[in-house]
Amino acid sequence: MPHVVIIGGSDAGIAAALRARELDPASEVTIVVADRYPNFSICGLPFYLSGEVGDWHALAHRTVLEIENEGVRLLLDHTATSIDPIAKVASLSNREGSTQNLMYDRLIIGTGAESIRPKIDGIDLPGVFVLRWMDEAFAMQRYMNERQPRSAIVVGGGYIGMEMADALTYQGIDVTVVEFFDSVLTTVDPEFSGKVRTELEAHGVRIATGIAVTGIVPSGDKLVISGSNNFSAAGDMVLVAVDARPNSRLALSAGVETGLKGAIKVDRFMRTSVPDIFAAGDCVETWHRLLNSYTYMPLGTTAHKQGRVAGENAVGGNRKFQGSLGTQAVKIFDLVAARTGLRDPEASAAGFDPFTVEFETWDHKAYYPGAEELFIRLTGNRTGKELLGAQMLGHKRSEVSKRIDVFASAIYNRMRIDELNDLDLSYTPPLSSPWDPIQMSAQAWSRRLSELIPH
Amino acid sequence: MPHVVIIGGSDAGIAAALRARELDPASEVTIVVADRYPNFSICGLPFYLSGEVGDWHALAHRTVLEIENEGVRLLLDHTATSIDPIAKVASLSNREGSTQNLMYDRLIIGTGAESIRPKIDGIDLPGVFVLRWMDEAFAMQRYMNERQPRSAIVVGGGYIGMEMADALTYQGIDVTVVEFFDSVLTTVDPEFSGKVRTELEAHGVRIATGIAVTGIVPSGDKLVISGSNNFSAAGDMVLVAVDARPNSRLALSAGVETGLKGAIKVDRFMRTSVPDIFAAGDCVETWHRLLNSYTYMPLGTTAHKQGRVAGENAVGGNRKFQGSLGTQAVKIFDLVAARTGLRDPEASAAGFDPFTVEFETWDHKAYYPGAEELFIRLTGNRTGKELLGAQMLGHKRSEVSKRIDVFASAIYNRMRIDELNDLDLSYTPPLSSPWDPIQMSAQAWSRRLSELIPH
Numbered sequence: 001m002p003h004v005v006i007i008g009g010s011d012a013g014i015a016a017a018l019r020a021r022e023l024d025p026a027s028e029v030t031i032v033v034a035d036r037y038p039n040f041s042i043c044g045l046p047f048y049l050s051g052e053v054g055d056w057h058a059l060a061h062r063t064v065l066e067i068e069n070e071g072v073r074l075l076l077d078h079t080a081t082s083i084d085p086i087a088k089v090a091s092l093s094n095r096e097g098s099t100q101n102l103m104y105d106r107l108i109i110g111t112g113a114e115s116i117r118p119k120i121d122g123i124d125l126p127g128v129f130v131l132r133w134m135d136e137a138f139a140m141q142r143y144m145n146e147r148q149p150r151s152a153i154v155v156g157g158g159y160i161g162m163e164m165a166d167a168l169t170y171q172g173i174d175v176t177v178v179e180f181f182d183s184v185l186t187t188v189d190p191e192f193s194g195k196v197r198t199e200l201e202a203h204g205v206r207i208a209t210g211i212a213v214t215g216i217v218p219s220g221d222k223l224v225i226s227g228s229n230n231f232s233a234a235g236d237m238v239l240v241a242v243d244a245r246p247n248s249r250l251a252l253s254a255g256v257e258t259g260l261k262g263a264i265k266v267d268r269f270m271r272t273s274v275p276d277i278f279a280a281g282d283c284v285e286t287w288h289r290l291l292n293s294y295t296y297m298p299l300g301t302t303a304h305k306q307g308r309v310a311g312e313n314a315v316g317g318n319r320k321f322q323g324s325l326g327t328q329a330v331k332i333f334d335l336v337a338a339r340t341g342l343r344d345p346e347a348s349a350a351g352f353d354p355f356t357v358e359f360e361t362w363d364h365k366a367y368y369p370g371a372e373e374l375f376i377r378l379t380g381n382r383t384g385k386e387l388l389g390a391q392m393l394g395h396k397r398s399e400v401s402k403r404i405d406v407f408a409s410a411i412y413n414r415m416r417i418d419e420l421n422d423l424d425l426s427y428t429p430p431l432s433s434p435w436d437p438i439q440m441s442a443q444a445w446s447r448r449l450s451e452l453i454p455h
Numbered sequence: 456m457p458h459v460v461i462i463g464g465s466d467a468g469i470a471a472a473l474r475a476r477e478l479d480p481a482s483e484v485t486i487v488v489a490d491r492y493p494n495f496s497i498c499g500l501p502f503y504l505s506g507e508v509g510d511w512h513a514l515a516h517r518t519v520l521e522i523e524n525e526g527v528r529l530l531l532d533h534t535a536t537s538i539d540p541i542a543k544v545a546s547l548s549n550r551e552g553s554t555q556n557l558m559y560d561r562l563i564i565g566t567g568a569e570s571i572r573p574k575i576d577g578i579d580l581p582g583v584f585v586l587r588w589m590d591e592a593f594a595m596q597r598y599m600n601e602r603q604p605r606s607a608i609v610v611g612g613g614y615i616g617m618e619m620a621d622a623l624t625y626q627g628i629d630v631t632v633v634e635f636f637d638s639v640l641t642t643v644d645p646e647f648s649g650k651v652r653t654e655l656e657a658h659g660v661r662i663a664t665g666i667a668v669t670g671i672v673p674s675g676d677k678l679v680i681s682g683s684n685n686f687s688a689a690g691d692m693v694l695v696a697v698d699a700r701p702n703s704r705l706a707l708s709a710g711v712e713t714g715l716k717g718a719i720k721v722d723r724f725m726r727t728s729v730p731d732i733f734a735a736g737d738c739v740e741t742w743h744r745l746l747n748s749y750t751y752m753p754l755g756t757t758a759h760k761q762g763r764v765a766g767e768n769a770v771g772g773n774r775k776f777q778g779s780l781g782t783q784a785v786k787i788f789d790l791v792a793a794r795t796g797l798r799d800p801e802a803s804a805a806g807f808d809p810f811t812v813e814f815e816t817w818d819h820k821a822y823y824p825g826a827e828e829l830f831i832r833l834t835g836n837r838t839g840k841e842l843l844g845a846q847m848l849g850h851k852r853s854e855v856s857k858r859i860d861v862f863a864s865a866i867y868n869r870m871r872i873d874e875l876n877d878l879d880l881s882y883t884p885p886l887s888s889p890w891d892p893i894q895m896s897a898q899a900w901s902r903r904l905s906e907l908i909p910h
Contacts, residue, residue, distance in 0.1 A: 419777075
């Protein structure tokens with residue numbers, strides 16, 4: 001009857017707890033949660049702030065009661081301040097400052113990541129927000145209720161920046177996105193970021209790229225952002241969504257080894273360098289299935305998987321994390337952009353010999369009403385012809401996200417691009433074509449490659 | 456410079472021709488097409504007859520010119536009447552009755568299937584139709600234009616029957632479906648057919664099951680159908696959509712071996728029993744990847760794949776057909792029903808030890824607006840825990856068809872059900888959950904199975 005103590009009540013921590021209890025009903029499982037919102041879908045915050053989710057309670061994947069009914073003990077509003085890995089004790093303190101020690105047999109660290117607050121003047125002004133945890137969303141929501149902002153500036157054109165540009169526009173707020181790089185959504189190729197930018201602008205979002213933000217100053221009721229190239233823009237509020245970093249302070253107190261960006265080093269069994277301490281989620285290095293090495297790539301889906309593995313192994317299991325492919329999807333207004341595996345430059349950097357082809361078709365037979373354009377960028381290895389990555393862009397009703405998942409399943413199984421044609425995929429004219437766009441893009445890839453090779 | 460002669464201008468024939476030309480630009484390729492509609496999407500006929508596709512020309516995957524531009528010669532309105540496999544000659548006749556002989560180096564038979572006209576009295580009456588080829592659709596369309604039917608009876612509750620019930624309802628026609636078996640859409644489990652029936656009835660379609668139709672008689676302007684259990688129903692038109700059988704008459708004239716339901720026997724390279732004669736599509740037995748044996752299962756997707764393999768091998772290739780999983784999807788009003796692999800009874804019959812679990816969830820996070828119920832029935836092998844099959848039912852906007860394709864890809868790669876949890880599938884709240892429903896159903900399957908095993 002091991003006592004498993006889990007630090008962190010978000011995706012990784014909860015997945016670990018539920019899995020431990022499922023496999024070993026005799027195990028004692030305690031989760032230490034820094035706020036009072038265990039198992040909340042922080043990926044849902046943009047939809048709460050857009051007003052599409054009316055009641056924030058709905059963001060809970062499970063209620064406290066549901067978690068407790070699984071035999072999991074929750075210590076809400078408690079923070080773990082340090083770990084003694086020899087005595088196997090976690091020191092906790094609550095909001096009132098009272099402390100306690102918690103003995104563990106196995107510890108799982110799932111402390112997640114935190115938003116980076118870049119060192120720019122004015123970042124701490126009222127009306128300037130970052131967004132990751134519930135409390136940060138509540139602060140922003142309160143401000144929006146009180147001030148009724150007409151305009152907002154979003155610093156950072158990544159996933160959160162894009163979703164929040166959509167969300168704030170949905171609220172009737174005038175949005176300007178300021179991005180350091182030359183394009184928004186740099187997680188996809190520039191050909192696709194350009195289309196995402198067009199979609200944003202079509203919905204009235206202003207985009208400024210290649211801008212290094214240097215400061216924020218109040219001016220009357222407004223906040224004025226200034227940046228490189230004499231950039232200046234004013235808004236009623238500012239959201240800074242530039243990047244996240246692993247929260248590994250607690251792990252360091254236990255002497256756990258860290259690596260990339262300060263993330264906790266783990267093996268494929270989610271064990272840290274310290275005996276009986278596991279870690280999972282946004283605070284750890286993630287093994288990449290194709291790169292065959294570790295990366296830092298915080299994603300909720302990965303956190304769930306890693307947590308599940310850690311939970312299983314904490315009660316004596318021997319499960320191996322099978323790796324991430326960086327699969328992700330984001331809805332921006334009516335578009336969905338998705339990717340899995342490696343992009344061309346990433347594949348090159350990893351020593352592959354990539355070849356990338358863009359293919360454009362319809363999401364279903366064009367004769368059936370409502371066909372939408374679908375864009376696929378396929379990356380494969382020139383030599384072995386293995387599928388290395390796919391990016392897809394299309395309408396939110398074009399099954400983009402599950403089409404990318406077919407690619408993800410193919411990469412998982414190390415399929416060659418040509419083999420995609422052998423997959424028995426479903427077809428009905430309102431939803432696809434006899435060769436699904438997935439397969440058409442595979443055929444286009446092979447054709448283009450063979451055109452390059454003299455006969 | 457081989458001369459490849461292809462008999463049949465539908466999915467298999469065209470795929471074969473294009474592949475042969477792609478791989479061997481020196482090859483001479485002739486397709487003999489029985490009508491003047493090569494490469495038409497016959498799967499699109501219900502949407503033409505519903506009025507959703509205004510112009511039938513749009514049903515062409517490619518125009519005659521586009522096919523000819525690929526270097527393929529088309530002989531329209533020509534039928535192959537016999538094959539001499541020793542002299543390697545196909546005898547053709549056109550509509551006017553004039554004949555010609557066509558020499559071949561390789562022959563590909565892609566003569567497809569034909570609708571079964573059951574032996575019931577009155578089947579040949581005006582106003583009674585079958586539906587497979589363009590001419591049959593035109594005949595039906597003409598009748599509908601002239602007679603403006605208010606009511607129709609559809610005999611057969613399979614895919615075509617279901618799509619036509621939807622299509623005719625879309626035209627404002629009152630539809631009754633008469634089915635021999637106890638449920639419509641017997642390609643999925645009764646739990647799902649029941650939901651499909653509810654969807655049909657919600658749209659005003661009347662369903663009569665367990666009825667053996669015995670005759671059709673004219674009565675005034677109506678056609679009256681009678682059947683077992685004193686069934687009787689009257690309508691302005693009748694569509695008989697009970698089943699299809701392979702069209703293998705031509706193959707028999709060449710001495711080609713046939714098997715199941717009279718379908719042409721082929722090996723994995725799509726070679727028939729006669730040298731230099733290949734066959735593909737709805738006229739052949741299809742190798743099933745999981746059953747490891749042949750079945751008769753005519754599907755457009757399979758026809759394309761088999762045709763492509765036949766075309767490649769006809770110009771000297773060595774490509775193997777990788778088998779079908781019977782993956783299919785159908786939209787019926789707002790529902791999509793899809794399946795891949797084996798259902799429980801099919802798996803049992805094939806010697807597996809199947810276990811099937813039904814799982815119900817939302818297509819995406821319920822807090823995001825528009826979440827719809829999604830039903831999954833998962834079949835796995837009790838002993839090795841391999842995934843054997845999946846059925847899914849949900850809203851047409853719930854990415855059902857590409858979700859089933861993730862299962863199809865998993866079965867293709869012989870994954871265990873538990874391994875589905877390792878797939879790195881995409882997630883964004885408007886489109887999925889951190890564990891996709893695919894993975895939730897896999898977890899439910901494992902949980903239910905372990906509950907059956909005493910600890």
